[in-house]
Amino acid sequence: MQRSKMKQNRTARIIATAILGAAFIVSLVLASSSLRPRSTTAAQEKSSTSVVSIDNFSFVPSPLEIYAGTQATWINKDDVPHTVVSTDHKFKSQALDTGEKFSFTFQDPGTYEYFCSVHPKMTGKIIVKPAAAANRVRIGGALLVEALWLLRL
Ligand SMILES: [Cu+2]
Secondary structure, three states: OOOHHHHHHHHHHHHHHHHHHHHHHHHHHHOOOOOOOHHHHHHHHHHHHHHEEEEEEEEEEOOOOOOOOOOEEEOOOOOOOOEEEEEOOOOOOOEEOOOOOEEEEEOEEEEEEEOOOOOOOOEEEEEEEEOHHHHHHHHHHHEEEEEEEHHHH
């Protein structure tokens, strides 16, 4: 009886050690991937996905997906003035003439709906996701907590 319980304990400890090892390797991989290409991915996120064209009486793209902390810029490519007005009063542009821009930095994750006050049927949406780097840190932390919990077995 006593002996089989000891054996069980040892098996649990071996499994816990294996999982801890795996978690450690995973967190190492996550750490290195968040350290190295961060500057390029941040640059890519900024340059490729944060511009909304106002073209032919519509906002393109919509929805626009960005990470928290990203500045979104609207550019009016139409021949008539448009505005960019948040439905929840979070941001509001002046009337934008052809070629004029409006920018707003989205700090908090969430969904932001907006419209053009000159043409209220023109609507758009910005989806702000949690910052990628913060996510990786959160996953690493969760793995560590799980490994520590398993070690208590
Ligand atoms: Cu408009």
